[in-house]
Amino acid sequence: MPGEFDLIRRHFTRPASHTALAAGDDAALLAPRAGMQLAVSTDMLVAGTHFFADTEPTDLGWKTLAVNVSDLAAMGAEPRWAFLALALPTADDAWLAAFADGLFACAENFGLDLAGGDTTRGPLNLCATVIGEVPAGTALTRAGARPGDLLWVSGQPGRAALGLQALRDGLALSAAGRTACLAALHHPQPRVALGLALRGIASAALDVSDGLLGDLRHLLAASRCGALIEHAALPLGALLADGAPPAIAEAALLGGGDDYELLFTAPPAQRDTLAAMAGELALPLHCIGQLNADSGQVLLRAPDGSVHLPTTGGYDHFAC
Numbered sequence: 001m002p003g004e005f006d007l008i009r010r011h012f013t014r015p016a017s018h019t020a021l022a023a024g025d026d027a028a029l030l031a032p033r034a035g036m037q038l039a040v041s042t043d044m045l046v047a048g049t050h051f052f053a054d055t056e057p058t059d060l061g062w063k064t065l066a067v068n069v070s071d072l073a074a075m076g077a078e079p080r081w082a083f084l085a086l087a088l089p090t091a092d093d094a095w096l097a098a099f100a101d102g103l104f105a106c107a108e109n110f111g112l113d114l115a116g117g118d119t120t121r122g123p124l125n126l127c128a129t130v131i132g133e134v135p136a137g138t139a140l141t142r143a144g145a146r147p148g149d150l151l152w153v154s155g156q157p158g159r160a161a162l163g164l165q166a167l168r169d170g171l172a173l174s175a176a177g178r179t180a181c182l183a184a185l186h187h188p189q190p191r192v193a194l195g196l197a198l199r200g201i202a203s204a205a206l207d208v209s210d211g212l213l214g215d216l217r218h219l220l221a222a223s224r225c226g227a228l229i230e231h232a233a234l235p236l237g238a239l240l241a242d243g244a245p246p247a248i249a250e251a252a253l254l255g256g257g258d259d260y261e262l263l264f265t266a267p268p269a270q271r272d273t274l275a276a277m278a279g280e281l282a283l284p285l286h287c288i289g290q291l292n293a294d295s296g297q298v299l300l301r302a303p304d305g306s307v308h309l310p311t312t313g314g315y316d317h318f319a320c
Helices: 004-012 057-075 093-110 159-169 175-186 192-197 212-223 237-241 246-255 268-281
Strands: 036-046 078-088 113-121 125-135 150-154 204-208 226-230 261-266 285-292 298-301
Touching (some): 036 057, 057 125, 057 192, 078 093, 093 113, 150 268, 159 175, 159 237, 212 261, 212 298, 237 246, 268 285
Parallel strands (some): 078 113
Antiparallel strands (some): 204 261, 226 285
16 A cells, blocks of 8 residues: 555646745745735535545546635635645545546646645545735725625526535436536636736625625625625526526525635626626626625515515535
């Protein structure tokens, strides 16, 4: 059976492009570019909580980094370095080779050097830390939104949750819809290009990892605002076309999570700029509501004009 250091050498030692000293010493040496601040994010994926035990290791390798890269995207930061900590039940060489393939595919796609990490024996746990750079003073945060700002979400939130329901509960989707929803679940696409483009345009941002409404409440709390969401503006059409019943589609979009789309605010004067940006990035950007001064309160306006408090919450690891 290969030892720890042999596993690291065999599967996780690759040439670095912008790291002064990467894996192989007691610590990495990083050289941030002049005028940059560092944005740092850590997330872990735990077997049985975040993924099924039989999930393809290549998909897990991609997602382990992608969920962290998405946090950098939400800050408007450029990904630069990654650190990986793995707890493994066994030293399965074939599993690790496939996992590393997915991990480095994500790293190369988003310009990350794997600069270090650790491995140990234990229940399967995948934990990555990523570091990005953002010009000083330009980072997007959750705290910059103001009453009157418009609320936007990128891409197609809800598909990852439908993919999970298809696997876990047998939810019937169309063939194309099932493919799209499983891809969203297993192979999320961090919106790095969007995050970089939103610097100086968006007033606040975060990524949708625990459900659109749940994450929106975090943004509103930080910005001390409220929001009115227009049901008619929600991007439900694609989820219905995927074969999801209307109630399930709406619940997945508003509360499903695991989408890693960007939820952001911007002044109304930026609407035309954002419409052009959507075309340039080939990425739908949906304006779904507007912020107000009702601190922390989220309301949903139905197509008939009635307004109510949505009951959907976000995902909570300790409430499940």
